[in-house]
Amino acid sequence: KPQQAGETAGAPAAAKKLVIGFSQVGAESAWRTAETKSIRGEAEKRGIDLKFADAQGKQANQINALSSFIAQKVDAIVLAPVVETGWENVLMQAKEANIPVILVDRGIKVSDESLYTTLIASDFVEEGRMAAEWLAKKMNGKANIYELQGTTGAAPAIDRKKGFEEVLAKNPGMTIVKSQSADFTRAKGKEVMEAFIKSDREKIQAVYAHNDDMALGAIQALEEAGMNPGKDVILISVDGVKGAFEAMVAGKLNATVECNPLMGPTVFDTIAKIRAGEKVPKFIQSKDQLFEQSTAAQVISTREY
Numbered sequence: 685k686p687q688q689a690g691e692t693a694g695a696p697a698a699a700k701k702l703v704i705g706f707s708q709v710g711a712e713s714a715w716r717t718a719e720t721k722s723i724r725g726e727a728e729k730r731g732i733d734l735k736f737a738d739a740q741g742k743q744a745n746q747i748n749a750l751s752s753f754i755a756q757k758v759d760a761i762v763l764a765p766v767v768e769t770g771w772e773n774v775l776m777q778a779k780e781a782n783i784p785v786i787l788v789d790r791g792i793k794v795s796d797e798s799l800y801t802t803l804i805a806s807d808f809v810e811e812g813r814m815a816a817e818w819l820a821k822k823m824n825g826k827a828n829i830y831e832l833q834g835t836t837g838a839a840p841a842i843d844r845k846k847g848f849e850e851v852l853a854k855n856p857g858m859t860i861v862k863s864q865s866a867d868f869t870r871a872k873g874k875e876v877m878e879a880f881i882k883s884d885r886e887k888i889q890a891v892y893a894h895n896d897d898m899a900l901g902a903i904q905a906l907e908e909a910g911m912n913p914g915k916d917v918i919l920i921s922v923d924g925v926k927g928a929f930e931a932m933v934a935g936k937l938n939a940t941v942e943c944n945p946l947m948g949p950t951v952f953d954t955i956a957k958i959r960a961g962e963k964v965p966k967f968i969q970s971k972d973q974l975f976e977q978s979t980a981a982q983v984i985s986t987r988e989y
């Protein structure tokens with residue numbers, strides 16, 4: 685065969701490096717940082733050229749990043765979508781360019797499901813159910829709950845609320861008194877909790893935070909107000925990051941529902957299967973479990989993120 689550009693005469697052509705575009709939400713939480721590290725680290729291990737784009741929490745930045753990946757003719761796109769809706773146009777362009785799109789950690793709502801190949805994520809509705817079941821048991825079916833929601837329009841915020849409320853509907857003594865978005869960040873979690881304390885100090889019995897970072901911010905607000913998180917106010921959140929385990933060991937957080945961010949290996953195994961023409965499931969679910977304060981000290985050293 686004729687010699688190609690870049691080939692040395694007599695030597696086989698080097699395998700072409702796989703080029704993958706990864707559009708990440710941002711760096712709003714410890715969980716997100718762990719997910720980025722897992723995907724970047726695994727790409728590096730496998731010699732993949734990963735084009736990383738941090739959207740700083742903005743869907744418009746993600747759409748621009750995807751358009752640029754398509755123009756560069758990447759082999760696959762990995763997308764952690766900030767919100768559920770508004771993806772049709774750009775995903776249609778990816779489909780037309782024959783570029784498979786792998787959603788990670790958050791799902792989307794599209795009329796045509798063929799616009800993405802698969803979703804690798806946790807079941808957020810189930811996480812909400814697990815949190816509510818634990819809290820109802822802990823509070824003997826009666827509590828004034830203050831909810832810190834994740835980013836408005838994001839799948840984990842919508843689904844963790846949905847699952848939680850499903851269980852509350854069967855526990856009439858458990859009431860969400862106030863519920864507000866704190867955008868999955870520690871700083872906003874503290875700010876919203878301060879406002880809750882200002883208006884409702886005497887009423888607050890429990891806090892349900894859609895992620896650990898917001899719970900950690902709320903703990904700080906409660907402590908600064910002279911209250912006793914983990915004792916006078918029971919707190920449960922989602923993610924299972926190291927900081928949550930430290931707060932549980934310190935007796936300030938009561939429980940966390942794990943949401944595994946270490947999806948790098950699954951992401952690239954799945955892309956390899958898609959490229960080999962194998963059929964992959966539409967939803968590849970990560971398994972999660974709930975951790976309580978009572979076992980936190982025992983398991984903290986085994987936590988990987």
Ligand code: AHR
Nearest residue numbers: 713715716789840868895
């Ligand atoms: O999509 C997963 C969620 O996004 C995590 O629970 C939260 O910490 C993150 O920001």
